[in-house]
């Protein structure tokens with residue numbers, strides 16, 4: 001299949017007059033979502049009310065959509081489920097992983113991981129009566145810290161700030177050689193680049209759907225467990241919908257077979273309906289085409305900024321093999337520069353302390369957006385027009 005990116009772009013409702021380079025934080029609205037939500041609201045919730053759980057297939061949505069996401073990350077049908085937020089899914093995977101290695105004392109992660117993942121590990125350790133320590137090392141040093149002391153290696157494949165990409169297959173293999181259980185956070189990978197969770201044999205993978213998969217703010221997270229270990233997992237969050245027979249209302253917990261035990265409570269049906277519609281675009285996308293196009297557009301941004309704004313320092317690896325689908329630059333006035341850009345219709349975002357981030361999402365952006373970003377950025381830098389009090393006032397959500 002050859003992907004028609006002009007066609008995929010026509011499927012999105014993009015903010016008027018804006019170059020939207022923030023799909024790595026929140027994907028834009030796929031046009032199909034509006035109609036699907038209208039159907040879910042009026043025809044399902046409105047007409048069926050409680051009957052929707054049976055008649056509209058609401059209860060099966062986590063498994064059905066899990067299979068659709070599985071197809072995008074190299075996971076077999078029946079190995080992915082959906083629900084909750086990514087932070088919760090990290091907690092579940094990590095707790096299951098350390099239970100698999102009872103004698104080991106360390107959880108290994110890196111300083112490029114998203115803070116919530118590290119906080120979840122800290123919270124889990126505090127909650128357990130077990131001698132466990134979270135060890136956070138520089139991303140380049142992860143491999144050197146693998147040892148038989150480590151129970152779990154928990155990493156995010158693509159660094160949310162710099163866009164640096166770990167070699168997921170090689171690190172997983174190296175970790176397994178020491179008997180370490182691996183957990184990969186694919187928040188910045190799923191829908192951004194080819195992923196092969198089954199091929200790399202990781203025990204767990206988790207991710208969110210509101211970035212490159214465009215499910216909308218608060219869309220459900222996903223979790224994958226390797227099928228040969230799934231039936232041995234003792235869920236830390238033993239919710240009723242992860243029970244083998246939820247409607248038997250038994251007093252004691254018995255986990256459902258396989259990945260279904262990682263469900264917790266009631267699925268967010270409206271968000272899942274939005275995700276269902278958002279996923280349709282992938283039927284027409286070849287992930288290798290997407291990756292090639294994203295790298296091409298990323299190079300265009302990197303080269304354009306290098307030529308026009310040399311004071312912005314590239315934070316993303318130049319080598320395509322070592323980067324995800326975003327391009328980041330450093331500047332001490334990064335926050336103000338990003339606000340000035342946004343004011344002129346180029347939407348990226350800022351991550352403390354000094355990172356300007358731009359998401360490269362070929363489903364709906366092309367050369368036009370990249371060139372516009374470079375042109376406006378170079379004008380802002382040349383005139384120092386970011387140096388105004390209104391651009392230095394911090395928003396609550398940045």
Ligand SMILES: Cc1ncc(COP(=O)(O)O)c(C=O)c1O
Pocket residue numbers: 085086087088113114116117156160185187188208221
């Ligand atoms: C890599 C990564 N992990 C975890 C999270 C937290 O996700 P959530 O807010 O859905 O719990 C995010 C984004 O917020 C993220 O980028």
Ligand SMILES: Nc1c(O)cccc1C(=O)C[C@H](N)C(=O)O
Pocket residue numbers: 024025026114160187397
């Ligand atoms: N989940 C977010 C939210 O609820 C509000 C604002 C931003 C986000 C994000 O997704 C942040 C994102 N994980 C990041 O890479 O920085």
